[in-house]
Amino acid sequence: MNPSRGTQAASDKPDAANKSERFEVVDLGPFDNNRNDVLGINDVAQIVGVSLNPQTGCIEAFRQEGANRSMLGTLGGSFSIAHALNNNGEVVGGSLTPGDGNFHGFLFRDNQMHDLNDFVDPGAGWELLQALAINNHGEIIAIGSYVGQDRIVLLRPRA
Numbered sequence: 639m640n641p642s643r644g645t646q647a648a649s650d651k652p653d654a655a656n657k658s659e660r661f662e663v664v665d666l667g668p669f670d671n672n673r674n675d676v677l678g679i680n681d682v683a684q685i686v687g688v689s690l691n692p693q694t695g696c697i698e699a700f701r702q703e704g705a706n707r708s709m710l711g712t713l714g715g716s717f718s719i720a721h722a723l724n725n726n727g728e729v730v731g732g733s734l735t736p737g738d739g740n741f742h743g744f745l746f747r748d749n750q751m752h753d754l755n756d757f758v759d760p761g762a763g764w765e766l767l768q769a770l771a772i773n774n775h776g777e778i779i780a781i782g783s784y785v786g787q788d789r790i791v792l793l794r795p796r797a
Contacts, residue, residue, distance in 0.1 A: 678722040686720035710746050722771045730769030743769035743780045
């Protein structure tokens with residue numbers, strides 16, 4: 639450790655290759671950027687991401703537990719993507735809306751995809767474009783647009 643800068647010299651760092659901890663590699667399928675990608679995992683080994691739905695022909699958000707992959711659908715458009723999920727299995731992401739006119743953040747819970755904009759006061763002037771993370775309390779980190787400026791927002795459930 640270099641005390642004058644509070645940094646650790648490269649020679650002082652433990653060598654990761656010498657650690658006794660090892661990882662098991664689990665093949666989750668081919669990677670194809672926005673056509674087949676895993677983007678999140680929770681503490682109960684559920685994963686989320688995006689892949690081709692063979693039944694609709696659309697690229698859609700999914701949630702997977704073990705070998706069981708469930709396609710989550712869209713908000714009426716031709717594309718959706720899941721970014722994260724909590725330990726309750728609630729999924730957040732973004733989806734095109736009907737006619738592919740807009741891209742909105744979504745919350746998937748109780749086997750239904752909900753437009754996040756339906757949960758905020760319509761007169762407040764916000765358009766929620768994409769949800770990035772959700773915790774076990776249901777708080778969501780999202781990207782919202784307000785008076786033409788994109789902002790990072792925290793959505794807190796009201797009691």
